Structure formats: structure tokens, C-alpha cells
Amino acid sequence: MIKPGEVKVMKKKLNAVKIAEFVGMCILAFIFIMPFFWTVITSLKAPNEILTWPPTFFPEKPIFKNYTDVIKKINIFRMFGNSIYIALVTTVGQVFFCSLAGYAFAKLDFRGRELLFKIYLSTMMVPGMILLIPRYVIMRELGWVDKHVSVILPFIFGNAFGVFLMRQFYMTLPGQLKEAAIIDGASQPQIFIRVYMPLTKAIVSTLFVFSFMGSWNDFLWPLITLQSAKLKTLPIGLASFQSLYGVQYNLLMAGAVLSVLPVMLAFLLAQKQFIEGIALSGVKG
């Protein structure tokens, strides 16, 4: 319908727009990369060099002492360990229990299924700030304040969002698989674990990344429940680090680099899962 000549004219017209778009994106990319660049630069400066104007873009003499100082002053590896442990345990539990419930809501025929699912889904509407205080009181009554169990247990059994995501996926899988397995004499748990679960690797890895990110970055709840330095996760550890060394930006930025770097590496390795997980939450949500 469109002749080749016309296409060329259109392309020329579009070129100006394309260039403007490209320049705009480059400026945006600069706004997103510059902060990290500046963080690294600052983390390599001597204490007196951060207080110079105009700021120097390359440290006169890069020093790595800031990093060893941070490691000496706060036990950042311990915080890492705590964060990894809590996020991993919580996430594995969440993925399993969300799969289990999502499968049941999608594939098993039990009484009151639709109603229970609707009620369960409506808990997504409840804002965290309502739950904060009573959950703290419950943890205090149970004697779990300042123990890792307080930041694991409320989340390990999954949440409405995860169940919803898994249910949507299980609904796309054929029901005949189940029927065939029943005829072969498999029990319901066997059908779930052996037949259906292996088919959900893609969505499970998405949910895994999503849950891990949520747990890893959680701040207010651990801030309230975990007080001992040896129990602190990375976000609350960094927060107390900042309140102790408020103006020593060379140290703070070294701490920021140490905390940000592993997450960035994980993102670069598992970009697909990160981005697809978010995109999916928009489409399904």
C-alpha cells in the first residue's frame, strides 16, 4: 500500500524525532548512571578531598582505605549474611506455599474455592501501616522481638500477590495431566510435585526474584523488630551506619558501594527474571 519511495520520505521526517528521542534517552541515562559514578568516586577520596569546591571528578590519589575502614567499623559481611539468610529462607517458603495454594485455587475442585480466593485476594488492599503495630505487639508477646524469626515467619507462608500470580499460571496448564496421573494411581501431593510443579520453572524463577527483592529491601519492619547489631540486615545496618558517621561521606559511599554492588551483579545476571516479573505483575494485576 505504501510505495518504497514514500517510506523513504517518512523515514527522513522521522529522523529528527528519532534523534531527539535518542538524545533525551541519553540525558535520562546520564541522570541514572551519574549517581553511581559519583558514589564510587567519593568512596575513593580522602576525607579532606570530599570537602573541596569545585568537586574533583577523579580522586587525586584513590585510596581504598575507606573500604577497609567500613569493614572494620561495621560488620558489613555479617549484615550481608543476615540479609541473604532471611531473604533466602523467606523466598523459598513463599515460592513453595504460593505454588501450593495457587495450584489448589486453579486446579483442585473444593467447596468454597471462589469465595475463599476472593477473601484472600482482598487482603492485598490492607496497607502495611495498619499491620505494623499489632504485629509488633504479637511478636513481643511471643518473645520473638530481636530474633530473626520475627522477620521470617510473617512472610514465609506466602502472600496474596504470589498466590494470584501462580494461580493465573496454573490455570493455563491443561487439566488432563491430572486426570492421567490419577488413572496411573498417583496421589494429589504427588501430582502437584511430580506433574505440575516442574512445568512452572519460568514463573517460579520470576516469583523468586520478586520475593527476594521484597525481602532483601524491606526496611521498616526489621527496623522495629531487630535491635542487636549482630542480627541486623543490610538496610537497617546501613541506616544506623549513616546515623553514626553522618558527614563522613567517603565512608558512607564506600558502604553504599559494598551494599549496591552485589545487587547490581545479580540484576545483570538475572535481568530477564527481574524485568519479566515486573512486566507480568502489571499485565496480570
Add this chain to the structure above:
Amino acid sequence: MKTRQKVNPIKKGENFWGYVFIAPNLIATAIFVLIPILFSLYMSFMKWDMINPPEFVGLANFTEKMMRDEQFFIALKNTAVYSFISIPLGVVAAILVAYVLSGDLRGTTVFRSIIFIPVTLSMISVSMIWKWLLNGDYGVVNYFLSFFGIDGISWLGDERYAMMSVILIGIWKSLGFNVVILIAAFKDVPKSLYEAAALDGANGFQKFKNVALPLSAPSIFFVTVMSIINSFQVFDVVYMTTQGGPGDATRVVYYWIYQNAFKFFDMGYASALSWIVFIIIFVFTMLQMKFGGRNQSYD
């Protein structure tokens, strides 16, 4: 026996196992969501410092105490300002960036990844970094602005700029989230519709306005609702950068509730405040749903 046989043998045990499979989720929800909701409601009628036994005060938390709490109203106003600036700004920016990145520009996946990086990081690291960038005396942002003749703004330390700074940090952190969702939406728009619009003589902007936007309305709506919910619960960035100050400039409701509960140990009053905010969020979400729904049907 006879009635049993009427049950489809293929569905053997589904009733029982269905309940077993959802039990962990439902029991945990009962303990960590439903009971806390009821408990929170109960506490909102109490005066309780967590040391002495709770004392019933009726509606006093909602009436006398709240009415006299000037800072709560300042916090509500601050949260409203935060929402009314950050939601439109954040959503419009996300729509524009996503639209460009859903096209055939060079390097779209690289740009997308770069914009997405802050989403993966904790707000704590992000706030630490930005607090330094926005430093009034030695911050690199002021250095760049000095080329344009703008000098020495104390971004987080000046009542006039603190809220705007907090908003911009929030948008910087969450832009990638919204962009990724909207790219998926824009890419779902069938190519044939753009081609049809082009044949009808639509220019680039018209294609964007009349094809891409209406067809992506559900995702834009989703992103907006998420932004509303998040903007009412903004906390981390305030905790890390301004602690509610300077003065009361960035004291948002969640931060005020946190202070009442865990700094002043006024658990009852803090619970009452959180209910008021919950109701406000609920009303806003419902209005948005009604409004959003109506919009869609007219398109």
C-alpha cells in the same frame, strides 16, 4: 457407598487436599493479617504505652486527641502534596519514556536496564547516595547547576525544597518499575492498528494519543493505583534523608504514625491514626477505580 460413587473418581480427594494445600497460606493470613486488623481496631480505642495495662478511652483518640494534633494535619497535607506532585509527574514521565522505549530506537534494552537499576536497590542505599549528591555545600548536583548560574541550594535542608527533593528521589527510584510495565503494555498494542492510523494520516503524536494511550489504559490505571498506594506509605526516604524536617516540611503520615508508636510509645493513638489513613487510601482507590473505569468505557 452409592452416593459416593456419584463423585467423579477423577476428582478423588480434591476437596480434602484443596484445603490442605491452601491451609498454610490461610492460617498465616489469619494470624498475621486478620487478627492484627482486629487488634489494631481494638487498640485504636485504647491508651497504651506498652508498659502499663491498656486503658479504654472510647473515641478520644479520634476526637479530642486527633483534633488537637496539629502535626497530624500537617503530615496529611504533606502526604497530599507528595501524592499530588509525585503521582502525575511519575506516571507521565513513565508513559513518555516507555513509549519511546517501546519503539524501534537504538539501544532500547540498554536504556531500559539502566533506568531499571534503582528499582532493584533498597531505598536505603538510594537515599544515602542522593543525600550526598544533594548536599548543599559540596553536592555534585549543585556543581552541575552552578553552570547555569544556580547557586548553593540546600536541597534537603531548606523547607522550600525538601519535599520536592524527596519526591524526585522517589520518582528516580520507581520510574523503572512503571516504565517496564508500560513498555509491556505498549508492545501489546497490535502493529496493525498503528499502520491503520498511519494510513488515515495520523502523525506520531496522534498515534500516541489515539492508539497507544487508550489501548494501554488498564496498565496505566494499574501503575497509577500502585503509585497512590505507595505514595501514602512513603517512609524509608524520609527516615534516611530528612527525618521529617526541616521543621515539619517532610513529615508524612506514615512517619508521624511511626513516631507516635515507636518513639512516643502511644500505641493506641498510632493505631487510630493508621485507621484514618487506611480509610483515606481506601476512598481514594475506590474513587480512582470508578473514575478509571468510567474513562475506559468512554474510550
